[in-house]
Amino acid sequence: MLRSAIIATVLGLAVPAAAENDPVVVELFTSQGCSSCPPADRLMHDLAKRDDVIGLALHVDYWDYIGWEDEYADPDHTLRQRAYARQGGRTMIYTPQMVINGQHDVVGAQSRELERLINAHLTATPEAEVVAKRSGNEVTVDVAPVELPEGEAYDVRVVQYSPMRHASIRRGELAGHELDYANVVDSWQVAGQWDGVAPQQFSAELTSDLPAVVLVQRAGHGPIVAAARVK
Secondary structure: OOHHHHHHHHHHOOHHHHHHHOOOEEEEEEOOOOOOOOHHHHHHHHHHOOEEEEEEEEOOOOOOHHHOOOOOOOOOHHHHHHHHHOOOOOOOOOEEEEOOOOOOEEEEHHHHHHHHHHHHHOOOOOOOOEEEEEOOOEEEEEEEEEEOOOOEEEEEEEEEEEEEEEEOOOOOOOOOEEEEEEEEEEEEEEEEEOOOOEEEEEEEEOOOOOOOOEEEEEEEOOEEEEEEEEE
């Protein structure tokens, strides 16, 4: 189906809406121990409602020492943020930070700058296509190139998330706050690595009934070249 969609595009034929869907991925690195994070957390609620954006909240653990351990934090999220920092030539990580399609970042909750970057990615030429389907706890992922550079490898990542989680914070900088968090990342796995040359299919076993998305990302935490919700 992916190859047919690509051919139809080249020939100027009508393409199914599902094939045209190329959402922008916005990753929010946040923490329940961060007093400046709630505005960005609220912005994630808005992003979670959009069809053209996949918003993911990655809670980090490096503020836990100041009095409150974030119950949704995962050390792997911190490692992912550090990898993005290295890719961008930065030596520090911070919260809140939003990373757009693995390429650009926004400090805090700068909604205008975020929207500018989202729109820039939405209007960019697609580099790859991905379709993901779920049957029970198994997800099948089909990827195909559109306009990719040669000689690169891509990780096919399957991410599951909780659409809404609540926290009653008792200590730390946000002590006394009752906060809701949208699209909290629960688990990550790599279904496989793709050479970006020919269409290929991958499969993965989901770890829960939570909703899932697929990210096709240049190996080494490079740009996200395609993403899709698992249907």
